Amino acid sequence: MQDQSQNPAISQNPSTTAQIAQSTSAKRATIVILATGGTIAGASDSALKTTGYKAGAIGVEALIGAVPEIKKLANITGEQIANIDSADMSDEIWLKLAKRVNALLIDSSVDGVVITHGTDTMEESAFFLHLVAKSDKPIVFVGAMRPATALSADGPKNLYNAIALAASPESKGKGVMVMMNDRIQSARYVSKLHTLNTQAFGSPASGDMGYVLDSKVVFYTMPTKPHTLESEFDVSALDSLPKVDILYSYANDGLAVAAQALFHHGTKALVIAGMGAGSIHKSHKTMLKKLMAQGLIVVQSSRINNGFISANEEDSGLGFIGSGDLNPQKARVLLLLALTQTNSPAQIAAIFNKY
Numbered sequence: 181m182q183d184q185s186q187n188p189a190i191s192q193n194p195s196t197t198a199q200i201a202q203s204t205s206a207k208r209a210t211i212v213i214l215a216t217g218g219t220i221a222g223a224s225d226s227a228l229k230t231t232g233y234k235a236g237a238i239g240v241e242a243l244i245g246a247v248p249e250i251k252k253l254a255n256i257t258g259e260q261i262a263n264i265d266s267a268d269m270s271d272e273i274w275l276k277l278a279k280r281v282n283a284l285l286i287d288s289s290v291d292g293v294v295i296t297h298g299t300d301t302m303e304e305s306a307f308f309l310h311l312v313a314k315s316d317k318p319i320v321f322v323g324a325m326r327p328a329t330a331l332s333a334d335g336p337k338n339l340y341n342a343i344a345l346a347a348s349p350e351s352k353g354k355g356v357m358v359m360m361n362d363r364i365q366s367a368r369y370v371s372k373l374h375t376l377n378t379q380a381f382g383s384p385a386s387g388d389m390g391y392v393l394d395s396k397v398v399f400y401t402m403p404t405k406p407h408t409l410e411s412e413f414d415v416s417a418l419d420s421l422p423k424v425d426i427l428y429s430y431a432n433d434g435l436a437v438a439a440q441a442l443f444h445h446g447t448k449a450l451v452i453a454g455m456g457a458g459s460i461h462k463s464h465k466t467m468l469k470k471l472m473a474q475g476l477i478v479v480q481s482s483r484i485n486n487g488f489i490s491a492n493e494e495d496s497g498l499g500f501i502g503s504g505d506l507n508p509q510k511a512r513v514l515l516l517l518a519l520t521q522t523n524s525p526a527q528i529a530a531i532f533n534k535y
């Protein structure tokens with residue numbers, strides 16, 4: 181097992197192992213489930229099918245009805261924000277979700293929010309909320325790897341755990357969390373790491389934040405980078421987001437042509453999923469430099485889902501910004517939010533250092 185005690189990304193919570201919070205605390209929590217679709221709401225005509233089903237087929241009331249035990253943990257209400265395969269996630273839905281979460285959590289009668297979501301883009305939506313939600317109340321994302329109709333579907337237990345997590349007083353102030361397969365992950369670090377297994381999510385840089393065991397919530401780490409109330413990003417007045425794209429590097433790739441085409445179609449910034457520690461083929465750097473002179477912002481990340489990217493001397497001289505330990509899809513979220521504040525590469529680099 182990896183020793184995370186020296187990892188600057190996470191702080192050790194000294195009291196954690198001793199503190200096992202019972203979700204049945206003095207005051208009964210009120211939790212709102214915001215449903216957006218995904219496999220947790222997926223359905224198929226066969227209990228044996230775990231592929232080829234329709235994601236986002238079942239409504240929020242059916243999700244709640246399938247797990248009557250959650251009503252013992254908290255007062256539950258549900259709202260349907262969308263009912264999509266999360267591959268179809270849009271800026272419009274992100275903004276709708278963020279505004280609804282903020283409106284709910286400002287209400288003193290609501291103690292937390294659980295968001296049911298497809299697993300494919302869950303890490304991106306969770307990180308977006310981690311940076312734009314304006315509350316220290318618990319916000320928990322949950323999904324499933326098997327559709328609701330499947331034999332041994334994982335959604336009901338994941339939903340039960342997510343409600344237990346959102347209802348726990350221990351969950352306050354910890355930023356947005358992802359609850360999958362009994363494990364609690366921080367939205368800052370979590371990534372989908374397997375295409376099919378029920379153990380699909382992990383946090384390569386930081387490890388898990390904790391776990392839920394039979395409605396008991398146990399934390400052993402928490403994110404230290406700014407989030408929620410400490411974050412400067414505010415989408416309350418926005419009805420669109422800047423266009424940021426990701427380009428993937430590989431041997432003999434055509435990155436320069438793709439970068440030019442995207443820039444001329446309105447892309448304001450690019451994240452490059454570079455090779456290894458962020459390397460980009462030397463023949464593409466001239467084109468990127470030319471586009472950057474016209475205003476394009478370039479962030480260097482890596483196609484490897486683990487490690488740290490800091491632009492080397494030559495690349496930072498060209499103006500590339502290192503993504504740190506953010507993978508390309510997470511770097512894209514931070515970059516588009518950074519662009520809502522500034523177009524200055526130096527200020528965007530400072531934002532990447534901070535968040």
Ligand code: SIN
Nearest residue numbers: 218219266298299300
């Ligand atoms: C989706 O992301 O909506 C489909 C896949 C999943 O939820 O596991």
